[in-house]
Amino acid sequence: MDPNQSFSNDLLDDTIASLIERQKSSLPSVIVIGGGISGLAAARVLYDASFKVTLLESRDRLGGRIHTDYSFGCPVDMGASWKVHFLKKNWIHVLQVFWLHGACNENPLAPLIRSLGLTLYRTSGDNSVLYDHDLESYTLYDMNGNKVPQQIVIEVGDIFKRILKETEKVRDENTNDMSVLQAISIVLDKHPELRQEGLAHEVLQWYICRMEAWFAVDADMISLKFWDQEDVLTGGHGLMVQGYDPVIKALAKDIDIRLNHRVAKISNGCNKVMVMLEDGRNFVADAAIVTVPIGILKANLIQFEPKLPEWKVAAISELGMGNENKIALRFDRVFWPNVELLGTVAPTSYACGYFLNLHKATGHPVLVYMAAGRFASDLEKLSDESAANFAMSQLKKMFPDATEPVQYLVSRWGTDPNSLGCYSYDVVGMPNDLYERLRAPLGNLFFGGEALSMDHQGSVHGAYSAGIMAAQNCERHLLNRLGNLEKLQQDSFGHDILGTAFPLQISRM
Numbered sequence: 001m002d003p004n005q006s007f008s009n010d011l012l013d014d015t016i017a018s019l020i021e022r023q024k025s026s027l028p029s030v031i032v033i034g035g036g037i038s039g040l041a042a043a044r045v046l047y048d049a050s051f052k053v054t055l056l057e058s059r060d061r062l063g064g065r066i067h068t069d070y071s072f073g074c075p076v077d078m079g080a081s082w083k084v085h086f087l088k089k090n091w092i093h094v095l096q097v098f099w100l101h102g103a104c105n106e107n108p109l110a111p112l113i114r115s116l117g118l119t120l121y122r123t124s125g126d127n128s129v130l131y132d133h134d135l136e137s138y139t140l141y142d143m144n145g146n147k148v149p150q151q152i153v154i155e156v157g158d159i160f161k162r163i164l165k166e167t168e169k170v171r172d173e174n175t176n177d178m179s180v181l182q183a184i185s186i187v188l189d190k191h192p193e194l195r196q197e198g199l200a201h202e203v204l205q206w207y208i209c210r211m212e213a214w215f216a217v218d219a220d221m222i223s224l225k226f227w228d229q230e231d232v233l234t235g236g237h238g239l240m241v242q243g244y245d246p247v248i249k250a251l252a253k254d255i256d257i258r259l260n261h262r263v264a265k266i267s268n269g270c271n272k273v274m275v276m277l278e279d280g281r282n283f284v285a286d287a288a289i290v291t292v293p294i295g296i297l298k299a300n301l302i303q304f305e306p307k308l309p310e311w312k313v314a315a316i317s318e319l320g321m322g323n324e325n326k327i328a329l330r331f332d333r334v335f336w337p338n339v340e341l342l343g344t345v346a347p348t349s350y351a352c353g354y355f356l357n358l359h360k361a362t363g364h365p366v367l368v369y370m371a372a373g374r375f376a377s378d379l380e381k382l383s384d385e386s387a388a389n390f391a392m393s394q395l396k397k398m399f400p401d402a403t404e405p406v407q408y409l410v411s412r413w414g415t416d417p418n419s420l421g422c423y424s425y426d427v428v429g430m431p432n433d434l435y436e437r438l439r440a441p442l443g444n445l446f447f448g449g450e451a452l453s454m455d456h457q458g459s460v461h462g463a464y465s466a467g468i469m470a471a472q473n474c475e476r477h478l479l480n481r482l483g484n485l486e487k488l489q490q491d492s493f494g495h496d497i498l499g500t501a502f503p504l505q506i507s508r509m
């Protein structure tokens with residue numbers, strides 16, 4: 001080899017390297033706070049647009065309220081598990097949704113899931129009285145372990161729909177907002193024929209329990225004005241058979257992620273944002289995107305300098321944060337029927353309960369007890385062992401011969417200092433402009449996260465879209481501010497991952 005040639009190549013390499021380095025250091029930099037799906041989506045967009053991105057996450061793992069646990073030897077999602085919320089708030093319209101048709105592309109996550117080859121287990125189609133499970137897919141039991149005749153379940157389901165339809169009139173007649181529970185009670189006073197007695201009353205309470213699970217809050221706190229105002233996506237609902245974890249891993253690829261980095265303070269200057277960790281370390285960038293749960297902002301766990309304006313603080317405090325918990329039980333064998341949901345009806349919605357049968361979708365002998373609202377918070381007062389015992393006591397009402405679980409997992413989303421709740425909800429009397437105020441950026445500070453989603457708060461795909469929206473706003477802002485920087489065009493992750501070449505894999509046993 002000619003040594004001169006080698007020397008000149010080295011020189012060339014150095015020059016190119018330093019040019020790239022200089023180009024990189026002149027690129028806009030962004031700190032993303034929070035490594036849930038919203039933060040990861042935001043980081044992904046900016047990274048693919050060649051911005052310098054650093055993501056700070058307080059936990060020792062990514063995913064946030066998406067948490068696939070593998071300790072059972074199979075994936076169990078202790079946070080989000082359904083690709084539900086296609087129509088989070090429109091109970092009536094659920095009758096018209098359809099999952100298996102091409103319309104499922106409406107879900108912004110569908111292309112990503114498709115490109116990763118992940119399987120969805122369909123849990124509802126176009127005839128679901130409930131949001132996420134078709135009527136024929138579950139079995140209900142009374143407190144004595146007797147099966148509730150399916151005819152009663154169907155009839156009461158129809159009555160429940162009529163009651164909800166009547167609440168629309170109550171809404172029209174009242175200028176002031178009220179809770180859904182109050183509206184139901186007004187409807188029942190006006191239409192005593194809709195009142196239910198005995199077992200039928202308990203089944204009605206079960207429907208209310210499921211509605212409460214949807215919003216993660218009790219019916220006396222669900223806003224009548226807003227509960228059914230969300231845009232309807234077509235497509236029904238599906239369960240992520242392999243869990244959500246592969247989605248999180250795909251979004252995180254190659255991004256500079258710092259785990260165990262808990263942000264304590266954000267200082268927003270004219271040109272720079274300084275982010276301080278609880279241990280005193282600092283990160284500085286041109287802009288920052290905050291995607292921590294609204295529960296964290298409500299609890300003032302992050303200090304802002306200058307202080308957030310009053311209208312922003314008010315918006316944060318005026319949005320509700322619900323709670324939902326799961327108790328996952330693994331058994332050595334299956335002793336329950338081959339249905340998707342097993343429910344217990346009771347005189348009050350608080351006392352009703354249900355288990356998701358993961359065996360049906362995944363083939364593993366796992367049941368997941370789910371609790372929402374005040375009940376979910378009450379469960380967090382118990383030790384893990386007592387919580388598992390409680391779930392077992394519910395199961396034994398249905399199956400007196402139930403065997404003891406070989407393993408259990410208990411979530412605590414309400415008291416977890418990284419979430420302080422499961423997802424947001426619209427409180428009774430919520431002001432109309434609340435979401436605008438929540439989303440509004442403050443200089444170089446942008447906001448993302450589930451609670452800020454344009455149309456689908458409280459969902460994975462809503463959080464994902466909110467992250468993308470915040471990143472796009474941030475990108476526009478920085479490119480305007482810093483002049484016409486020519487952006488490096490890397491291989492776009494988005495093009496690969498959002499491609500439409502692969503069909504969605506949807507099954508139903």
Ligand SMILES: Cc1cc2nc3c(=O)[nH]c(=O)nc-3n(C[C@H](O)[C@H](O)[C@H](O)COP(=O)(O)OP(=O)(O)OC[C@H]3O[C@@H](n4cnc5c(N)ncnc54)[C@H](O)[C@@H]3O)c2cc1C
Pocket residue numbers: 033034035036037038039056057058059062063064065066078079080081082083084085261262263264291292293296301302324325326411413417418419421422423448449450451457458459460461463
């Ligand atoms: C039990 C449960 C069931 C659910 N079921 C469904 C479902 O079936 N379908 C559905 O679509 N959605 C469901 N959801 C809602 C869904 O999980 C969330 O809407 C979504 O995952 C929120 O994503 P996010 O990125 O906005 O927030 P998160 O996932 O909470 O991400 C925020 C991140 O910020 C981090 N963080 C917090 N504080 C700090 C700090 N000070 N510094 C740095 N980082 C910080 C957190 O650790 C977290 O990782 C469920 C949620 C729960 C809890």
